Amino acid sequence: xxxxxxxxxxxxxxxxxxxxxxxxxxxxxxxxxxxxxxxxxxxxxxxxxxxxxxxxxxxxxxxxxxxxxxxxxxxxxxxxxxxxxxxxxxxxxxxxxxxxxxxxxxxxxxxxxxxxxxxxxxxxxxxxxxxxxxxxxxxxxxxxxxxxxxxxxxxxxxxxxxxxxxxxxxxxxxxxxxxxxxxxxxxxxxxxxxxxxxxxxxxxxxxxxxxxxxxxxxxxxxxxxxxxxxxxxxxxxxxxxx
Amino acid sequence: xxxxxxxxxxxxxxxxxxxxxxxxxxxxxxxxxxxxxxxxxxxxxxxxxxxxxxxxxxxxxxxxxxxxxxxxxxxxxxxxxxxxxxxxxxxxxxxxxxxxxxxxxxxxxxxxxxxxxxxxxxxxxxxxxxxxxxxxxxxxxxxxxxxxxxxxxxxxxxxxxxxxxxxxxxxxxxxxxxxxxxxxxxxxxxxxxxxxxxxxxxxxxxxxxxxxxxxxxxxxxxxxxxxxxxxxxxxxxxxxxx
Numbered sequence: 001x002x003x004x005x006x007x008x009x010x011x012x013x014x015x016x017x018x019x020x021x022x023x024x025x026x027x028x029x030x031x032x033x034x035x036x037x038x039x040x041x042x043x044x045x046x047x048x049x050x051x052x053x054x055x056x057x058x059x060x061x062x063x064x065x066x067x068x069x070x071x072x073x074x075x076x077x078x079x080x081x082x083x084x085x086x087x088x089x090x091x092x093x094x095x096x097x098x099x100x101x102x103x104x105x106x107x108x109x110x111x112x113x114x115x116x117x118x119x120x121x122x123x124x125x126x127x128x129x130x131x132x133x134x135x136x137x138x139x140x141x142x143x144x145x146x147x148x149x150x151x152x153x154x155x156x157x158x159x160x161x162x163x164x165x166x167x168x169x170x171x172x173x174x175x176x177x178x179x180x181x182x183x184x185x186x187x188x189x190x191x192x193x194x195x196x197x198x199x200x201x202x203x204x205x206x207x208x209x210x211x212x213x214x215x216x217x218x219x220x221x222x223x224x225x226x227x228x229x230x231x232x233x234x235x236x237x238x239x240x241x242x
Numbered sequence: 243x244x245x246x247x248x249x250x251x252x253x254x255x256x257x258x259x260x261x262x263x264x265x266x267x268x269x270x271x272x273x274x275x276x277x278x279x280x281x282x283x284x285x286x287x288x289x290x291x292x293x294x295x296x297x298x299x300x301x302x303x304x305x306x307x308x309x310x311x312x313x314x315x316x317x318x319x320x321x322x323x324x325x326x327x328x329x330x331x332x333x334x335x336x337x338x339x340x341x342x343x344x345x346x347x348x349x350x351x352x353x354x355x356x357x358x359x360x361x362x363x364x365x366x367x368x369x370x371x372x373x374x375x376x377x378x379x380x381x382x383x384x385x386x387x388x389x390x391x392x393x394x395x396x397x398x399x400x401x402x403x404x405x406x407x408x409x410x411x412x413x414x415x416x417x418x419x420x421x422x423x424x425x426x427x428x429x430x431x432x433x434x435x436x437x438x439x440x441x442x443x444x445x446x447x448x449x450x451x452x453x454x455x456x457x458x459x460x461x462x463x464x465x466x467x468x469x470x471x472x473x474x475x476x477x478x479x480x481x482x483x484x
Contacts, residue, residue, distance in 0.1 A: 069415070123378055133415035136365055136390050148378050149390045153413060171395060173311070173375035 004198055004223075004236070006172050007118060008127035008150055010159075010183035011135070012051075012105075013207045015126070016142055019044050021105035029098055033090070038083050041209070046082055050075035055129060055158040065156040067131035073099045102130070103137035108204065112143050114229035121240050125150050127168050127181060129158050148172075160191030169197065182232065186219045193222075200224035202232055246440055246465075246478070248414050249360060250369035250392055252401075252425035253377070254293075254347075255449040257368070258384055261286050263347035271340055275332070280325050283451070288324055292317035297371060297400040307398040309373035315341045344372070345379035350446065354385050356471035363482050367392050369410050369423060371400050390414075402433030411439065424474065428461045435464075442466035444474055 012018045023040035026047075030038050054071040057063040076099055080087045087095070115124060125148040126135050135149045150168040157163035169179050176196030183189050184204040193199050199222040203215065218225045226232035254260045265282035268289075272280050296313040299305040318341055322329045329337070357366060367390040368377050377391045392410040399405035411421050418438030425431050426446040435441050441464040445457065460467045468474035 123382070131415075132390060132396075132413040136414065139389055140365070146390070147381055147388055148374060154374075154396060171374040172378065173373075 003178060004122065004180045005174050005178040006123035006125070007180050007182055007200075007236070008125055008168060008197075010181065010185060010188050011126045011128035011130060011138070013204055014182065014184040014202060015111055015144065016105040016107050016138065017206070018048060018102070018105050019207065019209065022047060022101050025098060025101035025104070029094075033085060035083065035085060043079065043083065045208070046079045047072075047075055050078055059158050059161050065152075065158075067134075067153060068129055069099065069102075069131055069134055072102055100137075103134050104141050105138060107142040107144060108229070110229040112145075114233040115145050117233045118236060119145050119147075121237065123147065123172065127151050127159075127165070129164075159188060162191065162195050165192050165195040165197055169195070180223065185215050187214075189222055190220065193220075198223045200226060200232060200236075202226045202228060245420060246364065246422045247416050247420040248365035248367070249422050249424055249442075249478070250367055250410060250439075252423065252427060252430050253368045253370035253372060253380070255446055256424065256426040256444060257353055257386065258347040258349050258380065259448070260290060260344070260347050261449065261451065264289060264343050267340060267343035267346070271336075275327060277325065277327060285321065285325065287450070288321045289314075289317055292320050301400050301403050307394075307400075309376075309395060310371055311341065311344075311373055311376055314344055342379070345376050346383050347380060349384040349386060350471070352471040354387075356475040357387050359475045360478060361387050361389075363479065365389060365414065369393050369401075369407070371406075401430060404433065404437050407434050407437040407439055411437070422465065427457050429456075431464055432462065435462075440465045442468065442474060442478075444468050444470060 009015050019041065022044035026040040026043040030036060030040060030043065054075055058065055076095060077087055118124060125146045128135060128151040130138070130151060131153040132149050135151065138144065139146050150171060152158050152164065154171060155164050155167035157167065169176050172179055177198050180198035180200050181189060181192035182200045182202060184202055184207060186201065189199040189201060201218040201222045201224070203217060205216055224232065224235055226235055251257050261283065264286035268282040268285040272278060272282060272285065296317055300307055315337070318337060319329055360366060367388045370377060370393040372380070372393060373395040374391050377388070377393065380386065381388050392413060394400050394406065396413060397406050397409035399409065411418050414421055419440050422440035422442050423431060423434035424442045424444060426444055426449060428443065431441040431443060443460040443464045443466070445459060447458055466474065466477055468477055
């Protein structure tokens, strides 16, 4: 295997548990607005359900790049309408605060210890569709030891557009194969590989709860296939001093 | 004083000692090529002397943005010619390696401990004219605990162009005054203040050796005026838990 120098991470789903994190903040919001009939997890799923369609407008060129915070805020309006919650009754400040729930997601329990072990040996950073402030705040909240933030706001391209990967590699100024994308989504890895990056798969069977279907296992011979982040670190630290 | 949330740093001169770092790597290069008559410090000063003029081409709009690594490499050619060293005799690989001396500069001795103390309380990152890979490699070499890399490659603008400061603040998505530039150069702070950032001055009387003239002391009422990074941390940590 090529000498990997930098590990870049998909974040939503791979590093952090967006579903329970959003539900945790949706619950008091729904209660306040008298809508305890709505399952906070369903609210979370509906919000995330708008994620790909909203980015597709930008990937397709129909809309210029804007930050994921902006898309999340627009998608929140959509979700409120979907559930019949009157947005006009709610202050923008409260909606912005709820929108920042995406900045306060928890890491999966195996993540932080593994990243701390990997850090002396690899450059670590997110290669996420999240914007810079989202990634910085998330790292502070979830104790993710990033040293650089790559991703959509650097490249003005949303994954899986090739430019999202290519420009991140260019920023690191490394041979493509020395940059390894770590992701729980086979499609993300496929796009990274076609841009020449190395690839590491870590399954997250609980990302969508019982809805998880697509990514229960690696569907290709990725360079590293790990059971979780602990196993990822074990594999990537073979032969390196502790 | 406004609540500061993020500290962003000028790097060359303020955080790292470029003059001695470049001279350290120039010395064996000059010896190898039979030019022990050239003082490595003079070589370092001449190389750095091309820094502002080369960026001015981009700031003025006469040339599109390119990375500082590229400017450093062009400026190296200029310096070789200036000292009468025949560039054509030297492999590009060797010149690229020497050019990356800018990625291997040491921090001033007061820096790392102070940044480690500040890190729990403030977002920390470079706001430098250096490109992303330069900043990442420098951080690894000098143990700088950055969590995000801002600066010219994010903004495609070189300080002191206003966009260099404004786009960095925009990336952090904070009120301008909650972002504080730390720099040893009054002119950098002046430009940051005119963009609404908070400002902190730390003198580096040894940056240019005995040539230092302009920035021996603060020439304005910056929000923080410190004697060194230890004092900067002491002042910024008043009232914060250890």
